[in-house]
Amino acid sequence: MNYFEGLEGTVSSESDSQxxxxxxxxxxxxxxxxxxxxxxxxxxxxxxxxSTLRYKGVERMKPVGKHSIIGASGEISDFQEIMRYLxxxxxxxNMWDDxxxxxxxxxxxxxxxxxxxxxxxxxxxxxxxxxxxxxNGQKYLGMVSSIGVHFEDDHIATxxxxxxxxxxxxxxxxxxxxxxxxxxxxxxxxxxLLYRDRSAINKLxxxxxxxEGATVYQPYALKTHWGFTAFKNPANGGAEGSW
Amino acid sequence: MPDNLGRKLPTLKPSAEGSSLKPPIxxxxxxxxxxxxxxxxxxxxxxxxxxxxxxxxxSVAISLQLKTHVVLASINKANSKLxxxxxxxxxxxxxxxxxxxxxxxxxxxxxKYLRSDCINYTFTYxxxxxxGRLVVQxxxxxxxxxxxxxxxxxxxxxxxxxxxxxGAHLYCNCPSGNYFEYQxxxxxxxxQAAKIYLERKYETLMGxxxxxxxxxxxxNTTRRKAHKLYLHRGCGCNRWTFPCNRSEYHNxxxxxx
Numbered sequence: 154m155n156y157f158e159g160l161e162g163t164v165s166s167e168s169d170s171q172x173x174x175x176x177x178x179x180x181x182x183x184x185x186x187x188x189x190x191x192x193x194x195x196x197x198x199x200x201x202x203x204s205t206l207r208y209k210g211v212e213r214m215k216p217v218g219k220h221s222i223i224g225a226s227g228e229i230s231d232f233q234e235i236m237r238y239l240x241x242x243x244x245x246x247n248m249w250d251d252x253x254x255x256x257x258x259x260x261x262x263x264x265x266x267x268x269x270x271x272x273x274x275x276x277x278x279x280x281x282x283x284x285x286x287x288x289n290g291q292k293y294l295g296m297v298s299s300i301g302v303h304f305e306d307d308h309i310a311t312x313x314x315x316x317x318x319x320x321x322x323x324x325x326x327x328x329x330x331x332x333x334x335x336x337x338x339x340x341x342x343x344x345x346l347l348y349r350d351r352s353a354i355n356k357l358x359x360x361x362x363x364x365e366g367a368t369v370y371q372p373y374a375l376k377t378h379w380g381f382t383a384f385k386n387p388a389n390g391g392a393e394g395s396w
Numbered sequence: 397m398p399d400n401l402g403r404k405l406p407t408l409k410p411s412a413e414g415s416s417l418k419p420p421i422x423x424x425x426x427x428x429x430x431x432x433x434x435x436x437x438x439x440x441x442x443x444x445x446x447x448x449x450x451x452x453x454x455s456v457a458i459s460l461q462l463k464t465h466v467v468l469a470s471i472n473k474a475n476s477k478l479x480x481x482x483x484x485x486x487x488x489x490x491x492x493x494x495x496x497x498x499x500x501x502x503x504x505x506x507x508k509y510l511r512s513d514c515i516n517y518t519f520t521y522x523x524x525x526x527x528g529r530l531v532v533q534x535x536x537x538x539x540x541x542x543x544x545x546x547x548x549x550x551x552x553x554x555x556x557x558x559x560x561x562x563g564a565h566l567y568c569n570c571p572s573g574n575y576f577e578y579q580x581x582x583x584x585x586x587x588q589a590a591k592i593y594l595e596r597k598y599e600t601l602m603g604x605x606x607x608x609x610x611x612x613x614x615x616n617t618t619r620r621k622a623h624k625l626y627l628h629r630g631c632g633c634n635r636w637t638f639p640c641n642r643s644e645y646h647n648x649x650x651x652x653x
Contacts, residue, residue, distance in 0.1 A: 251526065251529065252561065252562050253560060256523070258523055262520060262521050262523070266519075289561075
C-alpha cells in the first residue's frame with residue numbers, strides 16, 4: 154500500500170533527503186470502539202523493524218488534552234512527531250486559560266489538516282491515526298490516514314484490523330456496551346489479529362477515555378491455543394492449503 | 397494657526413456630547429498630538445484619545461447580554477434622502493455578531509478580519525471559534541496600530557456579541573486596544589442616556605430578551621420571539637436576524653460544542 158513509490162524523479166533532488174519514502178519502525182493495527190461511558194482503544198506494544206519484531210514496549214496510544222486519546226499505526230517516529238505537534242497545540246490552548254478546551258472533534262480535524270498538507274507536499278507522516286474522545290457527553294471516534302482520508306464511525310480499525318477486525322465489529326458492536334462487554338469484543342478482535350497478523354505480538358494495552366479522563370491500562374497477554382495438528386505435526390497431514 | 401515649524405494644522409472641534417477632552421493649544425502639544433508614537437509631557441497619547449472621540453461621533457450602538465442570548469441594536473443613519481442606510485451590524489460567524497460605531501470604513505475592515513479569523517479556525521478545527529479569544533486577538537491588533545509610527549489607531553468601537561461553551565458574552569473593543577466584558581453597553585453619540593437607563597433597568601431585563609430591543613428608542617421595532625437574536629436596523633425598518641440562541645447554535649455547528 155505504498156502510495157508514494159516511484160517519486161524519486163518527480164520532485165526536486167534537494168528535498169529528497171528530507172522526505173519520507175519508506176517507513177522503518179512500524180506499529181500494526183489499532184482498534185477503537187464507542188461504549189457506554191466513552192471510547193475504548195486497544196493496540197499491541199510491538200514496533201517492527203521490517204520483518205523483525207524488534208521493539209516490544211512501544212506505547213502506541215496516548216492521551217491528548219482533557220478529552221481525547223490518540224492511537225497510531227505506522228511509522229513510530231512520525232507518531233512521536235505528531236505527539237509533539239499535539240503537545241504544542243494543547244499547551245497553547247491551555248495558555249488561553251479561558252474555560253474553553255479543544256475537544257476530540259477539533260483535534261481530529263487539526264490532524265486531518267496536518268496529514269493532508271504533508272501529503273500534498275509528497276512528504277507524508279506515515280501513520281494511520283485513531284482519535285477518540287468524549288466531551289460534554291458527546292462521544293467522538295474518528296480516523297485519519299497518511300493521505301488525509303478521514304471519517305468518523307462507531308468503531309475504527311487500522312492496518313490489518315481493517316480486514317480482520319472490522320467484520321467482527323460490524324457484527325457484534327452495539328450501542329452503549331458496558332465496559333466488560335466492550336473489552337471482550339476488543340479482545341476477540343485482537344486475538345484474531347494475534348493469530349493472523351505477523352507483526353502483532355501478544356502484549357496489548359487498552360486505553361479508555363471517559364468524562365473523568367483518560368486511563369492507559371497496564372499491558373497484558375491474551376490466552377492463545379496452539380494445540381492443533383497443523384502445528385504439532387505439520388509434515389504428516391497437518392498443514393495443508395491456506396488459512 | 398501655524399506651529400513653530402510653520403505647518404498649518406486644523407483646529408479641533410469638540411464632540412457633539414461636549415466631552416471634557418479639550419485639545420491644548422500650544423506648539424509642543426500640537427507636535428505630541430499628531431503622532432501616535434509621541435507621548436505628551438503629561439503622559440498621554442492624544443491620537444488614541446482622539447480616536448475614542450471619533451467613536452463618540454458615530455451613531456449609537458447598544459448591546460445587552462443575558463444568560464443565553466445577546467442582543468445588538470443600532471441606529472442606522474442615511475447620508476441623504478436618496479441614499480441607503482449605513483450598515484452597522486455585521487455577522488462574523490454563525491455565533492458571533494458585532495455592532496460598530498465610529499469610522500464605518502474601519503468597521504467594515506475589522507469585520508472582514510474577524511470573519512476570516514472565524515472561518516480559518518472553523519476550517520482547521522471544524523468547530524466554532526471560542527470568541528473570547530477572537531476579542532483578545534482583535535484587541536492585540538488594535539494595540540499594534542497604536543505603537544507603529546506608520547499606522548494610526550482604528551477609529552471604530554466594536555461591540556462584539558456571541559456565544560461560546562460558557563454561554564452568551566458581550567465585549568467592547570476600543571481603538572486603544574482595551575477590551576472589557578460587559579453585561580450591557582452602549583457606544584456612540586448620545587449613548588449616555590442609554591447607559592443610565594441600562595444601569596437602572598438591567599436586572600429587571602435579565603429574563604426578557606425581546607424587550608431589550610426597545611432600549612434603542614428611536615424607531616426600532618421588536619418582535620416577541622424570545623429565542624432568537626434580533627439585530628435590528630433602526631430607521632430603515634429592515635429586520636435582519638441570525639439565529640444565535642443555544643439550540644440553534646447546536647444545530648448549526650453539529651452539536652459538538
